[in-house]
Structure formats: C-alpha cells, structure tokens
Amino acid sequence: MRKTLAKNIFLNINPIKKFRTIKIQMDFLRPLAKEETTSRRLLANVMSNSTEDYPSFQAINDREMELYGSEINVFTRNLLNFNDLAFSVEFADPKFLIDGQTQIKDNLDLLGEIIFKPNLEKGQFNQTAYETEKRNLMSNLVSIQDNQDLVSSLGLAKLIYQNNPDRQMPIFGNIDQLNELTNEKLMETYRDVIKNDTVVINVVGNLDEDEFLQQLLASDFYTQLNDRHNALKIEFDKFDKLIEKPAVQIEHKHLNQSRIALAYATEGVSKDFNRMAPQIMNLILGGDDQSQLFQQVREKNSLAYSVSSTYQPLSHLVTIQAGLDADSVDKALNLIQQQIEFIRDGKFTDSQIQHAQKVMLTRRKIATDSIQYYIMRSIWQTVYPKTLLTDQQFEAELQSLDRKHIASVADHMHAIAQYQLIGD
Amino acid sequence: MTENLEKQTKRLANGLQVSVVPMSGFNQVYGLAMANFGSVDTKTEKGTLPSGIAHFIEHKLFAKPGYDVSEKFAEYGANSNAYTSYTKTAYLFQTLENPYDNLRILLDLVQNPNFTAENVASERGIIDQEIQMYLDMPEWVLEQRILGQLYPNDPIAEDIAGSSKSLQEINHENLLETYRQNYRPDNMDLVLVGDVDFEKVVSIVENSNFHTVEKPLKKVFNQFAPIGAGGSEEMDISQARSAYGIRIDTDMTGYDLVKKQFELNMIMETLIGESSTNYQEMSKLNLIDDSFSYNVVAENNYCFIIISGSTNNPKQFQEYLRNHLSYKSLKNVLTDAKFERIKRDAIGSYLFAQNSPEAIANQMAELYFYDVDYLQLIHMIDSIKQDDVLNIAQKFLKGDNCTYYNLLPNRK
Numbered sequence: 001m002r003k004t005l006a007k008n009i010f011l012n013i014n015p016i017k018k019f020r021t022i023k024i025q026m027d028f029l030r031p032l033a034k035e036e037t038t039s040r041r042l043l044a045n046v047m048s049n050s051t052e053d054y055p056s057f058q059a060i061n062d063r064e065m066e067l068y069g070s071e072i073n074v075f076t077r078n079l080l081n082f083n084d085l086a087f088s089v090e091f092a093d094p095k096f097l098i099d100g101q102t103q104i105k106d107n108l109d110l111l112g113e114i115i116f117k118p119n120l121e122k123g124q125f126n127q128t129a130y131e132t133e134k135r136n137l138m139s140n141l142v143s144i145q146d147n148q149d150l151v152s153s154l155g156l157a158k159l160i161y162q163n164n165p166d167r168q169m170p171i172f173g174n175i176d177q178l179n180e181l182t183n184e185k186l187m188e189t190y191r192d193v194i195k196n197d198t199v200v201i202n203v204v205g206n207l208d209e210d211e212f213l214q215q216l217l218a219s220d221f222y223t224q225l226n227d228r229h230n231a232l233k234i235e236f237d238k239f240d241k242l243i244e245k246p247a248v249q250i251e252h253k254h255l256n257q258s259r260i261a262l263a264y265a266t267e268g269v270s271k272d273f274n275r276m277a278p279q280i281m282n283l284i285l286g287g288d289d290q291s292q293l294f295q296q297v298r299e300k301n302s303l304a305y306s307v308s309s310t311y312q313p314l315s316h317l318v319t320i321q322a323g324l325d326a327d328s329v330d331k332a333l334n335l336i337q338q339q340i341e342f343i344r345d346g347k348f349t350d351s352q353i354q355h356a357q358k359v360m361l362t363r364r365k366i367a368t369d370s371i372q373y374y375i376m377r378s379i380w381q382t383v384y385p386k387t388l389l390t391d392q393q394f395e396a397e398l399q400s401l402d403r404k405h406i407a408s409v410a411d412h413m414h415a416i417a418q419y420q421l422i423g424d
Numbered sequence: 425m426t427e428n429l430e431k432q433t434k435r436l437a438n439g440l441q442v443s444v445v446p447m448s449g450f451n452q453v454y455g456l457a458m459a460n461f462g463s464v465d466t467k468t469e470k471g472t473l474p475s476g477i478a479h480f481i482e483h484k485l486f487a488k489p490g491y492d493v494s495e496k497f498a499e500y501g502a503n504s505n506a507y508t509s510y511t512k513t514a515y516l517f518q519t520l521e522n523p524y525d526n527l528r529i530l531l532d533l534v535q536n537p538n539f540t541a542e543n544v545a546s547e548r549g550i551i552d553q554e555i556q557m558y559l560d561m562p563e564w565v566l567e568q569r570i571l572g573q574l575y576p577n578d579p580i581a582e583d584i585a586g587s588s589k590s591l592q593e594i595n596h597e598n599l600l601e602t603y604r605q606n607y608r609p610d611n612m613d614l615v616l617v618g619d620v621d622f623e624k625v626v627s628i629v630e631n632s633n634f635h636t637v638e639k640p641l642k643k644v645f646n647q648f649a650p651i652g653a654g655g656s657e658e659m660d661i662s663q664a665r666s667a668y669g670i671r672i673d674t675d676m677t678g679y680d681l682v683k684k685q686f687e688l689n690m691i692m693e694t695l696i697g698e699s700s701t702n703y704q705e706m707s708k709l710n711l712i713d714d715s716f717s718y719n720v721v722a723e724n725n726y727c728f729i730i731i732s733g734s735t736n737n738p739k740q741f742q743e744y745l746r747n748h749l750s751y752k753s754l755k756n757v758l759t760d761a762k763f764e765r766i767k768r769d770a771i772g773s774y775l776f777a778q779n780s781p782e783a784i785a786n787q788m789a790e791l792y793f794y795d796v797d798y799l800q801l802i803h804m805i806d807s808i809k810q811d812d813v814l815n816i817a818q819k820f821l822k823g824d825n826c827t828y829y830n831l832l833p834n835r836k
Binding site: 017018021056057058061064065066067068069070071090091092093096097098128132135136139140143145146253254255256257288289290298299302303304305306324325355358359361362365366368369370423 | 428447448449450451452492494495498499501502503504518519520546547548549550551553554556557559560561562660661662663697698699700701703704707708710713714715734765766768769770771772773775776778779780781802806834
C-alpha cells in the first residue's frame with residue numbers, strides 16, 4: 001500500500017510474511033547543507049537517548065528490552081544530495097514469541113515517542129541527554145583518526161568534492177561545528193526537521209495493512225505530520241575541473257600498512273549504451289574475488305590483502321581502495337592502471353562478462369532476503385523513481401549487454417582524485 | 425505464511441553431521457562446512473604447531489591443481505568465503521542456483537588439499553598484509569593484549585593469522601599433516617539453509633571422499649598460567665582504549681557451557697548493559713562513550729569476559745569496574761522485572777537472527793559441537809531462572825580472576 005498522507009509525506013506498507021521481525025522506518029530528508037550536518041547527527045543521538053515518558057537512556061533501554069529486544073535506531077546518512085535523518089524500530093514478530101502477544105502498537109508508540117516527544121526541560125533538550133551525547137559524538141569524531149580505512153575514504157571524498165562543500169563535509173559532522181553547537185541551536189534544528197523535511201514512512205513485515213494504517217492515523221505520526229512539507233530537488237555533481245586537473249594528496253602516518261584510494265569519473269559514455277555496462281565493468285575490474293584487481297594485485301603479485309573497486313551509479317564514479325606495504329604503492333598503481341587498460345582494450349573474456357551478469361542478478365535476488373532491501377527500494381521509489389528497474393527490465397538490460405559498451409566505460413574513466421596514506 | 429523453523433539431520437557412518445533447514449520465502453541457499461579446529465589448537469601430542477596454521481589452511485585450501493575453488497563456485501553462480509575463529513574454521517557459499525553442484529564444490533574444497541611449496545610461499549605475502557592491517561586497529565590489538573593477560577603465553581593471545589615470524593615456520597608439510605588430523609568427518613559438520621532436498625544432500629555427501637585417520641592425535645587442552653597483573657602500552661592513537669577482563673575457569677562442556685554463556689551474558693547485561701545504572705553512572709563520570717561494550721566467550725575450555733571501550737581515564741575506568749562488578753551489586757539490581765526484561769531481550773535476539781540464513785547456518789554448525797540444537801535455544805533461554813544467574817555470579821564475581829590492559833595515545 002502506497003499513500004500520501006500530506007504534501008511530501010509518504011507512507012508505504014509492505015506486508016511481507018517471510019521475516020521474523022517487523023520494521024517501521026521514518027526518513028526525514030532535505031538537501032545536504034554543511035552548516036546542518038553536525039547538528040542533524042547530534043540531534044539523532046540526543047533523540048535516541050531519552051524521551052518525555054522514558055526520560056533516561058536507562059528507561060528507554062528498559063522499554064526496548066520489555067518489548068523483546070526491540071531495536072531503536074536513529075542515524076543520519078547521505079542519500080543522493082540529501083541528508084537523511086532516519087528513525088526506525090525493528091521488533092520480533094509476535095507470532096514467533098513464547099507469549100505471542102501483539103507488539104505493533106507498543107512499538108509504533110515507542111517510535112512516536114522518540115520522534116515527537118523528546119526529553120525537554122524549559123523548552124530545550126534535557127541537559128544531561130544533550131551533554132552526554134555531545135561528549136559521545138566528540139569522542140567518536142576524535143576516534144576517526146584511529147580507523148585508517150575511514151581516514152583514507154574520507155581523504156578521498158574531500159578531494160572528490162572539493163568544489164561542493166556540502167558534500168565534502170562528512171555525514172557525521174566535524175569537531176569545530178560540534179564545539180559551536182548549543183542546546184538552543186539543536187532545538188531549532190529539531191523544530192525545522194519536524195516542520196519542513198520530506199518524510200518517507202516505511203513498514204515491512206507480517207502485518208495487516210489496513211489495521212496498521214488505522215493505528216498510524218490514530219497516532220502522533222498523523223496528528224503531528226498532516227501539514228505540507230518541503231519538496232526535494234535532485235542535483236548531481238560535476239567533475240569537469242577535476243578531470244582537467246586531478247587532485248592528489250599524500251599523507252604520512254606511523255602505520256603498519258599503507259592505503260591508497262583512487263577515484264575516476266566515467267564521463268562521456270554514450271547515453272545509448274547499456275545502463276548496466278558501468279556496473280559490469282566495475283565487477284570485472286574489482287567488484288569481487290574473480291576480478292582483475294583481486295586476481296592480479298592480490299593473488300598473482302601478493303601485494304595486498306584487500307583490493308577492490310566500487311561503482312556509484314548516481315554519481316557515475318568508480319573508486320578503488322587497497323591496503324598494502326608502502327614500498328609496493330608504485331607497483332600497485334601500475335598494476336591498477338594495467339587492469340583498466342585491459343578492459344579498455346577489450347581483452348576481457350566472454351566468461352568474465354557472463355560471470356559479472358550472474359553476480360549482478362544473484363546480488364539483486366539475494367538482497368530481497370533482507371528487510372532493508374524493501375525499505376531502500378521504497379525510498380528510491382519515492383525520491384528518484386526513474387532509476388528503479390523492474391525484475392524484467394533488469395534482466396533484459398543484463399541480457400542485451402555488448403562488450404563494446406563495457407570497454408567504452410573503461411575508456412571513459414578519467415582519474416579525478418588520488419589519496420595515499422603512507423605508513424612509515 | 426512463515427512457519428517455525430525445522431531441520432532434518434543425520435549423522436553419517438563416517439561421523440559427519442549433516443543438517444538442512446528449509447526457509448520458506450527466501451531465495452538463497454546458504455551452505456557451510458565447519459571444522460572443530462581453530463587458532464588455539466596448536467598443541468598436539470607430537471608438539472607445538474606454528475601460530476596461524478589453522479588460518480593458513482583456510483586460505484590455502486581454496487587452491488587446487490590448476491584452479492581456485494572460488495572460480496568453481498563463481499561458475500555455478502555462488503559466492504564463497506571462509507573464516508577462522510579461536511576454535512573453529514568454516515567454509516561457506518551463498519547461491520540462488522545449482523545448490524547441489526555448489527555443495528559438491530564445497531566438499532571438494534574441504535576434502536582435497538593441494539599445498540605446494542610454491543603456493544604456500546605466495547600466500548605468506550597476502551596473509552602478512554592481513555596481519556599488518558589488523559595491527560593498525562587499536563580494538564584488535566587491545567583484544568590480543570587483554571587475552572595475553574587473561575591467558576599468559578597461551579595461543580589464544582596470538583593473532584588468529586599468526587605473526588610475520590610464525591608464517592615463516594608454516595610449510596606445505598606441516599599444513600598437510602595438520603589438515604589431515606583435523607579435517608576428519610568426525611571433527612566436522614555441514615549445514616545447508618534454504619530450499620534443498622535433504623535426501624539428495626545426504627546422498628551427495630555420502631558419496632564424497634572424506635579421509636579418515638585411524639588414530640587421530642588427541643587434542644591437548646592448554647594448561648593455563650596464572651592471570652597476569654595487567655599492563656599498558658603506548659600506541660599511535662588519538663584516544664585511549666581500555667579493557668577489563670574476567671577469566672572463568674570451568675570444566676563445563678556442551679549444553680551446560682552454552683547455557684552458562686547465556687547466563688553470563690544476562691549477568692553482564694544487568695550489571696553494565698545499556699539499561700544498567702552502572703552504564704549511566706560511568707557515562708555521567710565521563711569514563712565511557714558509546715563504544716563501551718562487553719563480550720562473553722565460552723568455547724571449548726576457554727570462558728572469559730572482556731569489557732572494553734574508549735575512555736578519557738583508563739585508571740578510573742578500571743577502578744570503577746573493579747568496585748562495581750560484584751555479586752552484591754548484582755543482587756541489588758536483579759529484580760524480578762529486570763530479569764524478565766533481560767530474558768525477553770535474549771529471546772528477541774534469537775528471533776532477529778532467524779531473518780538471516782547466514783546466522784542460522786553459522787550458529788547451528790557451531791552449536792552442534794556443543795551438543796546443542798540451535799532450534800531449541802529459545803527454550804534453553806526460557807528455562808533459565810533468576811537463581812541460576814545469581815548462583816553463577818556468586819561463583820565468578822570474586823575479584824581475584826580479573827585483569828586489565830590499556831592502550832594509551834603516544835605522547836610524541
């Protein structure tokens with residue numbers, strides 16, 4: 001069931017019976033703005049800390065346990081050019097519980113509490129909750145420096161998005177902004193989110209659609225969200241400047257292993273070419289353990305334990321990551337370039353194409369064995385439906401692949417950024 | 425409509441346990457072969473093996489004459505992987521099609537080693553990179569250090585992958601001998617989750633070539649040295665990490681040990697879980713952040729708890745835990761209502777895991793070695809009484825079986 005509850009407030013109920021849990025997720029979306037990124041992340045943490053009726057972290061955790069370990073999750077993430085502030089509750093399907101009692105209303109109420117009844121005092125967030133979560137976030141931000149894979153991917157993102165400060169800011173914010181945040185400003189952010197963001201509500205699991213809709217309409221969700229909200233506008237980044245002059249950064253740190261992270265824009269591939277060609281090219285290049293990068297860099301030359309590539313369909317970027325010895329970096333960079341040329345020159349075999357086609361299909365179907373697949377698909381359906389393919393369209397595209405199209409993607413890969421974290 | 429899970433099992437004449445769990449509505453078939461052999465199993469009647477040998481076997485079993493098994497899986501539409509833990513090694517595939525062909529490939533993977541001097545040498549470089557990667561992860565380093573205090577000079581304190589030095593001691597000969605001793609059908613099990621025919625699975629496995637060993641070397645359980653006094657070291661990190669460890673020596677095995685693990689988890693959840701007063705207090709005192717967590721391990725003859733996280737004050741972090749992890753504290757806070765909530769939480773976790781064929785296969789395969797039926801876990805959890813939990817706590821929360829380790833930011 002798909003329904004528009006008010007302008008830019010959407011509901012999708014998917015009554016799938018195969019799971020042992022039920023999940024309700026509510027995504028609040030708006031364009032990324034660097035000034036709001038840290039504040040929205042802190043807001044997510046403060047709101048999951050406590051509520052009006054469960055006024056401490058302890059109380060809210062006790063309630064989750066009482067409901068057979070319901071999992072409340074509040075977080076922010078990048079979705080297209082949007083900042084997605086998502087609230088979810090996932091809980092055991094009562095049918096499988098020892099006492100078999102219904103849990104849907106209780107969990108819907110708990111999620112409603114978290115979103116609409118924050119733990120306030122004198123018009124601001126409860127000071128203990130605010131300070132605890134601010135400290136936690138600060139600690140997390142400081143700890144990022146100890147996660148070298150993250151340091152390397154953030155280093156690359158900073159180079160890729162140097163002309164778009166809103167995208168350049170990590171989704172979890174930064175220390176400077178966090179230092180400047182106040183409880184009062186956070187409260188403003190909260191009011192703004194509830195009043196203006198586009199909202200997508202998803203429900204997946206073994207439940208009765210009409211019954212759930214009635215419960216929802218009688219709850220805070222409907223009374224608080226029956227007003228019009230802002231629409232979303234999709235925007236894409238351009239990488240022309242970086243294609244002309246790629247960005248390179250080399251940092252040194254006292255580490256056992258070095259990391260390299262590379263980004264390529266795939267600009268200029270004919271629009272008439274197969275839509276799956278970039279994904280198939282990526283799979284042949286570095287998408288799994290049969291790929292050129294894995295076989296040549298890891299298996300044949302023993303240079304790295306981890307080496308892989310990823311294709312981001314919306315930004316049309318290919319990124320490559322590897323962890324290796326500092327003195328192997330040049331050799332690895334050469335080998336990586338050779339693999340791109342290998343594909344560009346059409347040297348890949350038909351069986352490599354068939355393997356990649358099979359992997360694409362398998363990954364798509366296996367993904368349907370998880371609740372999250374249905375929620376993500378529904379969000380895309382709402383915010384960017386034209387990128388979604390039906391199963392038939394997907395298979396037809398895969399079948400009509402031409403090797404020329406795959407080679408053409410590699411031929412149009414332009415190096416735009418390179419980040420090296422050298423361990424010495 | 426989804427029904428409660430059911431399984432079919434058979435113990436074959438060669439000792440291998442085979443289980444199949446249908447999952448209605450799921451597209452995939454997930455297959456897993458597990459050996460009751462992990463990184464700690466380095467002591468035998470004949471002597472000591474180099475650390476990391478179980479993990480090396482896991483990597484190198486994929487190599488066959490002229491092909492790599494992952495290629496074969498890929499050819500038949502499956503993705504494959506493997507992992508080594510302290511006490512187990514597992515090989516797995518996930519597929520939409522050809523489950524029986526992929527099962528045959530899985531059997532080929534675990535039954536036909538092809539260790540050569542050349543392929544062993546080339547694998548050393550890859551595994552050495554894996555070791556270097558982990559050495560940059562403070563949480564991983566901290567776990568090894570605290571295990572080094574809990575079990576001084578024991579193989580459990582070594583990296584599962586070994587060390588650059590121990591990799592040099594691994595060769596195709598000791599790999600083959602260790603493989604033969606441990607990949608016996610009576611020391612393994614096999615689980616398939618998804619839409620497959622049980623009889624056909626059994627027939628394929630029965631017609632495959634497991635080797636047998638007439639007189640397998642006896643497993644030598646490690647004798648534990650006294651718990652270390654604790655320690656600290658500097659590392660190039662931005663924030664201190666602290667770990668507090670509790671060792672619980674026990675002669676329990678099988679069902680009792682698994683039940684004990686659940687009970688220990690309940691005790692820790694009550695004392696320091698997110699819904700505990702201690703968690704709130706430590707948070708208020710700025711001793712922990714949301715990386716704070718605990719982990720209860722009960723495997724073979726190892727049983728321990730590690731509590732760890734980032735902290736601004738490692739000394740106070742340790743002191744707080746030493747003062748508050750006691751039977752007396754537990755007795756004060758473990759009310760009837762609290763106990764009921766904790767039990768419900770454990771039941772919920774069990775159901776959450778049942779959304780995942782991967783989780784079901786892995787847990788079922790592992791629990792077999794402890795004589796526990798995964799599908800009966802919900803009843804095991806439900807049977808735990810408040811008094812059982814208090815009795816266990818009284819025995820192990822004594823304060824003389826604890827130690828610590830801190831990783832401190834390098835001052836340079």
